[in-house]
Amino acid sequence: MNLLEKLDASAAARKALLPDGVGAFGIPIEEVYSATEARIGDRRVLLLGTNNYLGLTFAPECIRAAHEAIDKEGTGTTGSRMANGSYFGHRSLEREFADFYQCDSAIVFTTGYQANLGTISGLVGPGDTVLIDGDSHASIYDGCVLSGADIIRFKHNDMVDMEKRLRRLGNRVETTLIIAEGIYSMLGDQAPLTDIVKLKKAYGCILLLDEAHSLGVLGETGQGLVETTGLLKEVDFITGTFSKSLCSIGGFCVSNHPQLEQLRYVSHPYIFTASPSPATIASTRAALELLRKGSHLRKQLWQNCTQLYTRLKEGGYLLGPHPGPVIAAIVDTPRQALLLWQNLLEHNIYVNLILPPAAPEGKSLVRCSVNAAHTPEQIKYVGDTFCKLHSLLCTAS
Amino acid sequence: MSESNYDEIMKLLCDRLSGLSNSSIQITPETNIISQLSIDSIKLLNLIMEIEDTFDVSIPINALTDVQTVRELADLVYKIKSAS
Numbered sequence: 400m401n402l403l404e405k406l407d408a409s410a411a412a413r414k415a416l417l418p419d420g421v422g423a424f425g426i427p428i429e430e431v432y433s434a435t436e437a438r439i440g441d442r443r444v445l446l447l448g449t450n451n452y453l454g455l456t457f458a459p460e461c462i463r464a465a466h467e468a469i470d471k472e473g474t475g476t477t478g479s480r481m482a483n484g485s486y487f488g489h490r491s492l493e494r495e496f497a498d499f500y501q502c503d504s505a506i507v508f509t510t511g512y513q514a515n516l517g518t519i520s521g522l523v524g525p526g527d528t529v530l531i532d533g534d535s536h537a538s539i540y541d542g543c544v545l546s547g548a549d550i551i552r553f554k555h556n557d558m559v560d561m562e563k564r565l566r567r568l569g570n571r572v573e574t575t576l577i578i579a580e581g582i583y584s585m586l587g588d589q590a591p592l593t594d595i596v597k598l599k600k601a602y603g604c605i606l607l608l609d610e611a612h613s614l615g616v617l618g619e620t621g622q623g624l625v626e627t628t629g630l631l632k633e634v635d636f637i638t639g640t641f642s643k644s645l646c647s648i649g650g651f652c653v654s655n656h657p658q659l660e661q662l663r664y665v666s667h668p669y670i671f672t673a674s675p676s677p678a679t680i681a682s683t684r685a686a687l688e689l690l691r692k693g694s695h696l697r698k699q700l701w702q703n704c705t706q707l708y709t710r711l712k713e714g715g716y717l718l719g720p721h722p723g724p725v726i727a728a729i730v731d732t733p734r735q736a737l738l739l740w741q742n743l744l745e746h747n748i749y750v751n752l753i754l755p756p757a758a759p760e761g762k763s764l765v766r767c768s769v770n771a772a773h774t775p776e777q778i779k780y781v782g783d784t785f786c787k788l789h790s791l792l793c794t795a796s
Numbered sequence: 797m798s799e800s801n802y803d804e805i806m807k808l809l810c811d812r813l814s815g816l817s818n819s820s821i822q823i824t825p826e827t828n829i830i831s832q833l834s835i836d837s838i839k840l841l842n843l844i845m846e847i848e849d850t851f852d853v854s855i856p857i858n859a860l861t862d863v864q865t866v867r868e869l870a871d872l873v874y875k876i877k878s879a880s
Binding site for chain 2: 528533543544547548549550551552553554560563564567568662755759761762
């Protein structure tokens with residue numbers, strides 16, 4: 400099989416799950432009306448397939464900041480910070496992130512994906528070990544592969560399993576990086592951070608926590624799982640993204656370890672990438688300010704999450720263990736998931752379709768992302784529609 | 797480890813791969829795990845965790861980049877178990 404034939408085989412496997420014409424992946428969005436509504440084809444749809452958790456995509460403060468940055472500094476930096484320099488905005492955003500997490504250092508990356516890629520591949524290398532949760536995001540897997548370190552998985556959120564694997568590593572634990580996530584993107588469940596920290600200390604490892612989905616969502620000031628657990632000082636490195644609660648694009652790593660700064664000189668995903676544009680940095684800075692003061696947004700977000708989670712549970716759906724901004728209906732087969740997804744779209748609701756192997760345990764998911772800008776009426780309509788469509792699962796097993 | 801241990805590893809792999817695959821083909825040491833058995837990456841990674849537990853070893857998943865056939869997987873597990 401030559402290179403192109405391999406792609407043909409991969410395309411055939413994809414089409415077997417998702418026939419041509421079903422645009423579940425990369426669906427064309429013609430117009431965006433607000434944080435909660437857009438047009439897909441001729442339909443005005445409710446958006447529950449975005450990660451706009453605080454609903455800030457149209458926040459006037461962020462839009463104004465982006466406009467002013469373009470006017471002052473142009474549309475792009477045209478290269479990496481190593482070569483083209485660090486703008487005032489890049490340095491300011493790093494100071495603001497360090498302050499937000501009460502840490503000594505912060506590094507801004509061009510995407511959230513690169514934040515994990517760059518941090519992990521900068522921290523570990525061949526001969527080291529990374530111990531990762533089995534449900535880790537692809538950016539974590541890819542960062543581990545790029546690093547050349549030995550990659551060991553533990554069962555998702557299973558601390559007995561994690562300790563077993565730590566024990567097997569013997570004295571290699573000294574050069575082991577444990578990686579977990581504040582909120583996992585598939586089922587919306589949270590890492591058992593208290594237990595992870597206990598094991599990290601007992602075995603003398605370094606811990607990295609990815610707060611991509613929990614930044615802005617968890618904690619009084621929105622720091623994430625480190626805030627709700629009070630374990631900020633126990634986590635060695637925190638990564639996250641700007642593309643969810645902060646409504647732009649980019650990523651970060653913060654730490655109290657002074658060695659974080661060395662990543663700027665060894666991490667290829669940091670060095671060999673154009674730096675974030677002035678508008679991106681400016682809107683992120685404005686959004687971070689809103690996020691820090693946004694306890695009212697978090698309150699509304701959690702009311703919406705609880706309302707939808709409760710309604711779907713009542714309607715007979717199997718869900719992840721915790722209510723949260725990621726609420727996934729777990730179904731047995733891709734056919735069930737596809738039918739439900741298509742019918743929701745016909746009822747003007749856009750959600751995410753997730754098929755194996757992306758979904759855990761060989762299941763398929765119809766995943767909702769709730770945000771603070773959704774009204775109780777919108778959430779009610781989504782919950783009622785899901786419940787009305789539940790019988791489809793029996794007809795499409 | 798002895799030859800019988802290698803056979804034990806091979807038998808375990810064949811049994812488990814047979815359970816995971818949707819294909820009806822007879823699994824031999826030369827069977828290609830991905831292209832012939834159509835086992836997706838996550839199922840394979842979960843199988844590795846199971847093998848780790850069975851033989852009480854650590855098998856880095858990046859070592860799987862050199863594994864295509866059942867025999868190559870058995871060789872990898874045997875090598876790691878022998879060194880532990």
